[in-house]
Amino acid sequence: MLVRLDKWLSEKSSLTRSEAKDALKKGRVLVNGEPSKDPSLKLNTEKDEVVLDGHSLLYEEHVYFVLNKPAGYVTSTSDSDGINVMSLLKGEVIKNLFPVGRLDKDTEGLLLITDDGELSHRLLSPKKHVNKTYYVECQSPISDSELGSLKNGVDIGDDTPTKPAEVARVDDKTIKLTITEGRYHQVKRMLEAVDNKVTYLKRLSFGNLILDELNVNLGEYIKLGASQIEELKRS
Numbered sequence: 001m002l003v004r005l006d007k008w009l010s011e012k013s014s015l016t017r018s019e020a021k022d023a024l025k026k027g028r029v030l031v032n033g034e035p036s037k038d039p040s041l042k043l044n045t046e047k048d049e050v051v052l053d054g055h056s057l058l059y060e061e062h063v064y065f066v067l068n069k070p071a072g073y074v075t076s077t078s079d080s081d082g083i084n085v086m087s088l089l090k091g092e093v094i095k096n097l098f099p100v101g102r103l104d105k106d107t108e109g110l111l112l113i114t115d116d117g118e119l120s121h122r123l124l125s126p127k128k129h130v131n132k133t134y135y136v137e138c139q140s141p142i143s144d145s146e147l148g149s150l151k152n153g154v155d156i157g158d159d160t161p162t163k164p165a166e167v168a169r170v171d172d173k174t175i176k177l178t179i180t181e182g183r184y185h186q187v188k189r190m191l192e193a194v195d196n197k198v199t200y201l202k203r204l205s206f207g208n209l210i211l212d213e214l215n216v217n218l219g220e221y222i223k224l225g226a227s228q229i230e231e232l233k234r235s
């Protein structure tokens, strides 16, 4: 792929476009070992090597992080509603990153963060039925018939009932619930529909990404590698 050098620099570093132009002018950028001052230079991102201030900038079209979200952080890119999850990505260039979907402030668990708008759109599309599994602790014991209702679909006050879900009992007040939709507060509203209340909620998986397999501690994140990204794209 061919891209303008200044554009690419501003995407791959913390520099703005005009700072990138300035860095070029000051000779801080080497392309294939030679200083380059031309912001309009067309880079071949597959083979040209760019070094900024002595650090090589490897080409990646997009980046993908999995955060194990702790409670108390809002899933947004601004701080207007509280401390946002993006503040946990310390040291990353976050200007083009966004969380894929939402987790409530008090929900923990797997949150994908990327700059890949196309994949995000696909993963969130109701037509794609991407599985999301939640570990759900409830205030009251859940009967087998309530479990059956959650499985078949419940009325949560929307135009249509929830789509069939997978439900596995962990103990009398705890279940693992796999849904394919992503309606607002869906899990909490599903439990309310069977006269219960969620007391603790954690997302265990999203598509082919499984939190336990990724070894990410609460409040920490990992950057996905090529094979994990392929796996995600197959979700």
Ligand code: URA
Binding pocket: 102, 103, 104, 105, 107, 184, 185, 186, 187, 188, 189, 201
């Ligand atoms: N369903 C909810 O109710 N809350 C979440 O954070 C995620 C799913």
